[in-house]
Amino acid sequence: MAEAEDSPGEQEATSSKPLFAGLSDVSISQDIPIEGEITIPSGTRAQECDSSTLNESIRRTIMRDLKAVGRKFMHVLYPRKSNTLLRDWDLWGPLILCVSLALMLQKSSVEGKRDGGSPEFAEVFVIIWFGAVTITLNSKLLGGNISFFQSLCVLGYCVLPLNIAMLICRLLLLAGQGPINFMIRLFVVLVMFAWSVIASTAFLADCQPPNRKALAVYPVFLFYFVVSWMILTFTP
Amino acid sequence: MATQAAPASGVRNGAGPEWGGFEENIQGGGSAVIDMENMDDTSGSSFEDMGELHQRLREEEVDADAAAAEEEDGEFLGMKGFKGQLSRQVADQMWQAGKRQASKAFSLYANIDILRPYFDVEPAQVRSRLLESMIPIKMVNFPQKVAGELYGPLMLVFTLVAILLHGMKTSDTIIREGTLMGTAIGTCFGYWLGVSSFIYFLAYLCNAQITMLQMLALLGYGLFGHCIVLFITYNIHLHALFYLFWLLLGGLSTLRMVAVLVSRTVGPTQRLLLCGTLAALHMLFLLYLHFAYHKVVEGILDTLEGPNIPPMQRVPRDIPAVLPAAKLPVAVVNATAKAIAVTLQSH
Numbered sequence: 259m260a261e262a263e264d265s266p267g268e269q270e271a272t273s274s275k276p277l278f279a280g281l282s283d284v285s286i287s288q289d290i291p292i293e294g295e296i297t298i299p300s301g302t303r304a305q306e307c308d309s310s311t312l313n314e315s316i317r318r319t320i321m322r323d324l325k326a327v328g329r330k331f332m333h334v335l336y337p338r339k340s341n342t343l344l345r346d347w348d349l350w351g352p353l354i355l356c357v358s359l360a361l362m363l364q365k366s367s368v369e370g371k372r373d374g375g376s377p378e379f380a381e382v383f384v385i386i387w388f389g390a391v392t393i394t395l396n397s398k399l400l401g402g403n404i405s406f407f408q409s410l411c412v413l414g415y416c417v418l419p420l421n422i423a424m425l426i427c428r429l430l431l432l433a434g435q436g437p438i439n440f441m442i443r444l445f446v447v448l449v450m451f452a453w454s455v456i457a458s459t460a461f462l463a464d465c466q467p468p469n470r471k472a473l474a475v476y477p478v479f480l481f482y483f484v485v486s487w488m489i490l491t492f493t494p
Numbered sequence: 495m496a497t498q499a500a501p502a503s504g505v506r507n508g509a510g511p512e513w514g515g516f517e518e519n520i521q522g523g524g525s526a527v528i529d530m531e532n533m534d535d536t537s538g539s540s541f542e543d544m545g546e547l548h549q550r551l552r553e554e555e556v557d558a559d560a561a562a563a564e565e566e567d568g569e570f571l572g573m574k575g576f577k578g579q580l581s582r583q584v585a586d587q588m589w590q591a592g593k594r595q596a597s598k599a600f601s602l603y604a605n606i607d608i609l610r611p612y613f614d615v616e617p618a619q620v621r622s623r624l625l626e627s628m629i630p631i632k633m634v635n636f637p638q639k640v641a642g643e644l645y646g647p648l649m650l651v652f653t654l655v656a657i658l659l660h661g662m663k664t665s666d667t668i669i670r671e672g673t674l675m676g677t678a679i680g681t682c683f684g685y686w687l688g689v690s691s692f693i694y695f696l697a698y699l700c701n702a703q704i705t706m707l708q709m710l711a712l713l714g715y716g717l718f719g720h721c722i723v724l725f726i727t728y729n730i731h732l733h734a735l736f737y738l739f740w741l742l743l744g745g746l747s748t749l750r751m752v753a754v755l756v757s758r759t760v761g762p763t764q765r766l767l768l769c770g771t772l773a774a775l776h777m778l779f780l781l782y783l784h785f786a787y788h789k790v791v792e793g794i795l796d797t798l799e800g801p802n803i804p805p806m807q808r809v810p811r812d813i814p815a816v817l818p819a820a821k822l823p824v825a826v827v828n829a830t831a832k833a834i835a836v837t838l839q840s841h
Contacts, residue, residue, distance in 0.1 A: 381675060392652075398606055399613040400645070472617040476649060484656050491663055 327351045334418045337457040344408050344461060352414020355421055356386045359485075362424045363492055382488070389481040390414060397466060397474045404465035413478070416458035420482065423450035424489045431494055443490060451486040455479055612644040612707070620646050627715035630749035638757045640708040647686065647714020653721050654682045658783065661728035685779055689713060693772055700764035702755060712751055713776075719747030720780050727784060736784055744780045748773050 327350055360382035394409040402409075427443050459475050466474045623646055631638060658678040690709045697704050704712075723743050727736040752769040759765045 385675070395606075396613075396645075396648075399610055401610070401614075469616055473615065473620065473645060477652065480649075480652055480656055484659065487660065 323348075323350065327354070330415055331418055334415050334457050337460040344404070344412065344465075347405075347408045347411035349407070349411060349414065352386075352390075352411060352417070355414060355417045356383060359386070359417060359421050359424060362421075362428060363488065365494060385484065385488075386414070386417065389484070393477045393481055396477050397462065400466060400470050400474055402462075402466045402474065404462065409462065409465075412458055412461045413481070416454050416461075416482075417485065419450040419453040419457070420447075420486055420489060423447045423486065424492075427489060427492065428494070431492075435493065447486050447490045451482055454482045454486070458482075609644070612642065615643055615645050619643075623715055624718050627718045627750055628743070628746045630746065630753045632753060634753075634757050636757065637703060638754045640704070640712050640754060642705070642707040643711055644707075644714070647711055647717070650714055650717045650721060651682045651686050654717055654724070655679050657721060657724050657728065658682065661724060661783075664728060681783075686710070686714060686717070689772075689775055689779075693768070693775075696768055696771060697755070697759070700759055700761075700768050702759040702764065702768060704755070704758050712754060716747045716751050716776060719743040720783065723780060724783055740777070740780055740784075744777055748776045751776065 326346070326348070330348075330351055360379045363382050364379055390410050390413040393413060394406055397404060397409060398406070423446050426446050430439055430443055430446075433439065455475075455478060458478055459471075462478065463471045463475065619641075623641060623643075655678045658681065659675065662678070687710075690706070690713045693713070694704070694706050694709045697709070723736070723739040727739060752773055755769050755772060756765050759768055
């Protein structure tokens with residue numbers, strides 16, 4: 259919408275430019291560079307947006323978004339000091355991760371559904387979003403200077419290691435259950451749990467007052483603990 | 495906003511059926527317009543003024559409604575009047591929707607700001623308060639201090655929810671996760687909020703000096719003992735150990751709360767009533783969480799699901815005791831057979 263509205267405005271500006279350009283030349287000569295500085299960047303930005311969204315193929319648009327999501331995945335896997343994840347947040351990645359985790363935690367057999375025991379799709383979904391919202395509100399209440407959706411985005415993206423753990427667990431469960439199998443799964447889940455917590459605190463802790471980092475990290479720890487515990491106790 | 499409301503009031507004045515009431519109408523409409531303009535001035539200033547503004551607008555709206563009701567009694571409803579009403583209705587609707595949205599956003603924003611002081615703690619403070627929650631202080635003559643803070647209690651309740659979930663999963667329960675998750679959250683928050691408000695009500699009756707916030711903080715930190723006990727005993731299944739912890743840790747945290755309440759109440763009867771209720775509730779809650787919780791849930795599930803027995807089910811039958819002398823071994827054999835059958839079915 260905003261981009262579409264920008265372009266007519268820009269056209270108007272260009273069409274009306276010859277009308278007023280001479281006038282400004284005549285009256286105040288030193289105002290010209292300032293005017294140029296102000297109008298040119300906004301014009302080029304609008305043009306760039308126009309060309310990228312309207313003229314390109316749908317495939318390229320989707321690929322661009324997917325690439326952005328993938329880049330953020332890499333940021334989670336190699337947590338380093340960078341605020342790309344914070345600056346341009348999106349909720350696509352969290353949605354993808356949440357849905358895939360919920361699907362993997364679903365029991366396939368009819369017997370499993372009858373017995374219960376498996377967390378259901380809606381429940382995993384609710385736990386992840388409700389937990390993320392709770393942590394976000396908590397960090398806001400503690401005086402953090404992070405926006406609501408930025409925090410949701412970070413918490414959602416940092417479920418990625420746990421997704422990987424879930425994938426490995428499902429593969430291991432194909433081989434059959436046993437104490438050794440369980441020990442391997444426990445190890446994998448613990449490592450991925452630590453990874454999730456470290457990655458999310460690397461992004462979130464900077465937004466908290468320095469003396470309260472521990473208070474903000476504790477609910478994050480609890481949240482990922484519950485999720486990883488659900489993964490560990492899962493049996494198909 | 496003002497531009498929408500102002501023509502509406504103007505039309506209303508113009509379509510007034512009786513010119514006798516003209517002056518009143520003008521006055522009412524005029525004042526409304528002036529107020530709207532004032533509002534328009536302030537609306538640009540800052541977001542903090544929204545509360546005051548909101549209140550003023552509500553008063554105004556009541557005025558306008560009263561005026562509208564007066565006017566609708568008139569018999570004359572010409573085309574102009576109809577149009578005026580229509581436009582006014584549309585404007586009213588838009589105004590209402592906008593106002594609802596704004597007030598909702600405002601209330602959310604304001605609520606966060608209102609709650610912020612209660613979360614103003616340092617990690618060291620939380621640590622010391624957690625430790626203090628297990629140390630009863632025998633000081634009865636002077637009211638003991640209770641920190642009005644909600645971060646620690648809230649986190650303890652969430653921790654208790656997680657521990658309960660863990661306990662339910664590891665216990666031999668028919669696990670219906672959705673139900674259990676909801677039940678765990680409901681139980682913990684229900685206990686915290688429900689018992690706090692109940693004790694607060696009792697304290698009000700018994701003339702104890704305690705506020706709702708202090709009660710919430712006191713009971714919330716009292717749950718620290720519960721968390722430790724349940725976390726240990728869900729993993730180490732020993733009844734003797736549980737009773738020891740129940741008396742020791744649960745008793746200490748209960749004593750601490752009782753000591754605080756005693757120091758803030760006057761009169762032996764009131765003290766006995768208040769502290770007896772709180773101690774009984776707190777200790778029984780721990781017992782309940784440890785023993786009866788998952789069984790209650792199981793029972794509910796059974797009644798909900800109804801007769802859901804699989805058709806082909808092997809039931810171990812008793813081996814007939816032929817000789818009276820062989821009764822004891824037969825009983826043992828039966829018991830083992832049943833145990834094996836149960837374990838087989840559960841797998």
